[in-house]
Amino acid sequence: MNYLYTAYAAVWIIHIIYLSSLARRYGRLRDEIKSLGKK
Amino acid sequence: MKRLFPLFAILTAALLSFALYESLIVAPVDQLQGNVYRILYYHASSAWTAFILFGINFVASVVYLVRRNEKADVLAFVTAEVGVVFCTVVLVTGPLWARPVWGIWWTWDWRLTSTFVLWLIYVSYLLLRRFSSSGQTPVLAAALAVFGALDIPLVYFSIWFFRTQHPQPVIGDGGYMDPGMLHVLLLNWLAFSCLAFMVCWSRYNLEVLKRELEEAQALESLLETGGAR
């Protein structure tokens, strides 16, 4: 039974890690666009 | 399109939670494996989703090679990346399921091995995209994607033959599935496909934005050096 919960948790952890890395990249991109707009 | 995204995200979240409820509570208990078999719902649906994404990657790469359409290139890149994420899910849940059922974390069974090789091929594709600079990248990556797709049948066939030739711990295939279970599995597949579609969508937008920014930066530096002269 423990394996079941571990597996389900692992799936979501992988997806959340990937999504948060996307969000981070998006934020960095937005900063760069802002700094480009200022020039 | 922009307004549709939150709506779709909410729909996906609802579908995913409903699928989770169905697979943990509603679906019947397996006679042999007990509750652990429920990993199947995440494992198999992620695998199918990954295969579909790699299929899209192949089609988009061919379209890019024929038409030189930049959208196709972005689509190929995005589906490969999300496909690798889903394939990772398959490879992580696989051992977690194998341990209680077969008593081992990993066996070089043909299906496990070929999924692993599939993962390796697409990781090398992503590495190429990462290490390649300049505008040649799309063509090189598309060529590699075509090679990888051609390789997959050979991988499956050779490993299948290799593993059936040698005696192996027999792993129950279970051709029959209870209709209640099949229904839940298909629901999970639908939910994960929606998730994959959503992730691809946002990754696509991110990639387009990134390319636009790079273009603008290149233009900027060009103008600056031109003005300094």
Added chain:
Amino acid sequence: MTLTAHTSDVSASQNMAAPNQGTGNNFKSNRPLPPISGFRTTVASLVKDIRLEWRSKDAINSMLFFSLLVVVVFSFSFDPTAQESRRIAGGLIWVAFLFAAIVALNQTWAREMRNQVLDAYRVSPAPANSLFLSKAIGNFLFVLLLEAVMTPLFIMFYQLRALGPAWQLVPIAVLGTWAIVINGTFFASISLRTRSREIMLPLLLFPISIPALLAMVEGTTSILSGELTARFWIALLLAYDVVFTMASLLLFETVLHAE
């Protein structure tokens, strides 16, 4: 435009420069140029590569020494009795040759980067596939030579004796070497355009060549142990070769002209 600035060989440079006469202005002749034969370009380029290798012997020496090192190092990792090595030798031999082949494959195109020979090739009307074929055949010959020299050593050091039909090792070696070399030459032309190109080639080549490697290793092992037939593996190698030779010839021009 000098095509062969790195070689002092006159006949090779004439052969290589022939396709380019149309682009130079210093040729006064009004005679229409003969059409560029793909076969002649292939042969000329192949002869040039072999001659270069004959003079420097860089690739073949390092490949030989590398596989010799593998022989010695692996002898420590298991007990090289006849029984034991029969089980392991298939994998050992082919992994050694695969890694050694990387040395030659990395050199193929890197050699043409000096003096912009590759760019010259891009603008010349010579067919791209004949260049690719000459490179692939050149590598094929180098690796076959390596195998011819190393196999007796392997047999001697590991006391190998085939219990199955030994002649079947020949088609396995030929088809397997072609499988490695055709993909390797193609991927070397891809990894050439990346940062840290020497590292990139094995990263691209190994995953794709897993079926071929499996077929080579398993075919050799089943011949050495004489328990199973190697027919299936030879057929698989043949299919692999056909598929990837076609794919490389179809896509090489696109990759060469990618900018």
